[in-house]
Amino acid sequence: MRFVRRYLIPRLIQYVLVNILGITMIFILPRLMPNGPVEKTVAQIQDRGAYTDPKAAEQTVKALKELYGLDQPLITQYVIFWRRLFTLDFGPSLVSFPTPVMTLIGQSLPWTFGLLFTTMVFIFILGNLFGGLAGYFRQNRFLRILDGVFMVLAPMPYYIIALMLIIIFAYIIPIFPVGGGYTIGAPIGFTWAFIKDVLIHATLPALSLIIIGTATTHQIMRLIVQGVNEEDYVRYAHIGAVKESTVFSRYVMRNATLPQITRFAMGFSGLFSGALVTEVIFAYPGIGFLSYHAILTSDYNVLMGVTTLSIIALTTSTLLMDLLNPLFDPRIRLT
């Protein structure tokens, strides 16, 4: 009970407050922008050299504001927003009116989630494993070569790697498609043919993310392991003739992985903001493009939908990590 009263309840209150504050910020901030979605829609038409009579343009602006509910006082809009939020309804997209924001997110999120979650898991396993090995077995020739390769890859701009993969595997050795989520015209369904098609299309985007992500994680993990290696309890284990594999797995890796688990959890918020560059280069469907488009067009509702989910994902994963940490680190006591 002490745990509940002194830790869990304050932590949950903090969780709720952070969410309310964050979500309120994302309600207010886009509305502080000088130009809203309606004005930008009208500007889009004029960009093509077709000028509208000012009276007609003003009438259009007025009618669109009424239609979108943007003519109502800010406080009313805020109340409506919260009322909708409890049913996970972010209202209609203002630029793709009247398509509900959740429909747009629903169309994009599975692609991003599938791609980014899979790559996150791969990156976590490969980066930490190789980084851990490289940090522990510092004299191993293979691991030193691998370390060198990752040192070159880690600082490289992501798009260079992505373009390189496209040029090699879609042009020089054309074994993968240039882009897209699946073959145009392919019937969508839970069939092996479709799944295989999706996997083939996801290979290059995933590979590009894995290469950069693994290289970075590897570098971080190597440094952590090198640090842990110098700890007294590791030296003591060596002196005590504890088996090398036990020292590596139980003493070093287990401790070194702790910050990486937190980092992994923090990465969940990224699932909802997407990987815009990946999506653009590989013409891959996803939520990054949706967010980017919403920012450019001041589509408040889409922006709020995507960022709200991102905030909730981040705060929830952090909360869960705080609560689950004792499972990974027995030294922590929630009392």
Next chain:
Amino acid sequence: MNKNSRILNRRDFLRLVGLGTIGTLSACATSTTPQVTSTPEVITKQIEVTRLVQGTPETVVQTQQVVVTATPAPTAAPAAVQVMGFNRAETVFIQQLTGTNATPTNFNYWAGWRQQDRGMQQVMNEPLWVDDFEAGKEINALAADQPSYSADFKTLTIKLRQGMMWSDNTEITADDLAFTVAFIKATPAASYNASVALQVDSVQATDKYTCVIQLKKPNPRFHYENFVDLWGSLWIMPKHVFEKFMVNGTVDTKSFFAFEYNPPLSSGPYKLSSLDPAGKWTAWVKRDDWAKTPTGVVFGEPKPKNLVVVDYGDFTSRVISMTRHEVDQIDLDLPSIRAVMKADPSARGYYEKGFPFVQSNRHPGVGGVAFNNLKVPFNNPDFRWALTLAMDPISYMTTAYDGCAAMNPLPIVVNGPQMIKPYVEPLVAWLTDFTLDVGGGEKVKVWDPTAPTRLVQSAIKRGFQFPTDADTIRTSFGYGSWQYNPDAATKLLNKAGLTQGSDKKWSYQGKPFSFTVLTSDTPGRWAYQNALAAQVEWQRFGLDARFEVTTDSLRAAMGQFDVFGTQTHGSNYLENPDLFRTFTAFNTSYLEPTLGKRQFGHPSRWTNKRVDEILNKIQVTDPNDMATLQPLGMEMLQIFIKEMPCISATTSLDPYAVSSYYWTGWPSGENHFTVPYHHYPNYKYLLTFIKPSGK
């Protein structure tokens, strides 16, 4: 592997991983196209070209000599190559200009922006009229004839073609048109509502194929503003689909805006086949009854069975897609066009012979930079002319378009078929003697008729090939440009109140003078390239001009800029020499005089009393009454040139590459029989001219 111990050693493990990887990659490998093995060669031969005469169905067959790049045959052509699930020989693949669809399942065009270049305007819809800026006239699509106005321009009668069918086999009649106008008028926030509601008094179908629209005020251009499709217009709605939203003249707006209209009905020769819920592509299939569409009646059968409109991603992915023969026509920038031509002998830009790669002489919009005419010193014509003469047109064109674009310094499309005789030739004659007072009574001439020739010579020096005869240069590169005259520019700057210190830096009103050249476009796009080239020229001249890129598309409309890369005036329709649409945004009634407040007219906020008077006269003049319009138009053009509120540079460029690997007969600079762009409404007509290559 050690069989005895069952322990996988490191080498065995690596070997297995290697074999597994190779096996996986082999399983994933798809052979999309036959591989070309022989070396391409350039040959010269006589070919027959089909030329569309002035946008009418009448065709003539000509024989002309052209250099074509031979495409080597594949070593082993399969019977039917399947690309992306379609029989490649029956399918045309094109890029979607506006990229990924934000509303992939929604085709309700009347309820908002639906990225109609996903195929909706190219092949799904037939408007009443289509603007053909290549031929310089309107094509009667669903309309049987040109619009008929009453003498007071308050009654518009539209006759529809008979026997045209929606794709559900319902006839398209005047009831549909009358319903559309009434519906849009009654639906605030619907596309075109403001224009229709403000102008239309009543609408009636007087018989099955005749619709009469009564206007509140005289307007001889009502059909241009609403029904002539240049890149979108008020399309006719199928009444039998949409009438459920209108009861007793009142529209159920909530239901209407929520209606996705999916699948949509087609009035054009193709209907929706399938789409990507994530918005990356839309596929269209030719209607069995294509002959009952205006395209079928006027031009004949479109050749491809399918059209697929795709977002191929960034330029690198697009180039690779084209070299893999996965796409037939695609938007690229100039370097990408040259890259794709190098990699694939069947690909080219607009010109069959290569240089100058892009169509830049007939696009209806003219791009350049606009000055903020409400800010000092940009409100001073001397200053604006100084900046004009401080730019070297050759290096400007090289920076902006790699020297591949036509010079279009006049506020009009200089090679627009209907513009040459009434305006361009008289203007060029006038400009030959036109002088500017640069101060102290000194007058300088500003017109340089040799600039296009020098641009071509500069390209030839760089290794490109292009004919050097005056006519060809004029057609492809324009009539001339403003002189590069740094001396005159300096004197004009002094006249405008700027001073140059001993350190060569310019000051204005006692303070160091710098200004920003703004663009809201992306690299490669014409507005960005114009802004960049202007800034480079002014920097080179010695002015402290800075380049700024913004993602805020409203900065210009709010007047938050000094100089802005944009269209320098409204788009021409180019089907007649009427300049009303070109200049109407400069009318004082469009002006918002306070910077920071939204301007609905041209972002330059330039106005002129005499131009107002001319525009008011033109507004009530028949657009075909050239005897009245020509002198008024000339006067307006001359005022614009004298004042120079914007510097026009070239027509808006939409560079693209086209492949003749699977389809041949595309329009080109040498054979420009129809609008060549794959995102324009004219594309359905173009598809009747192309032919399968037989691969």
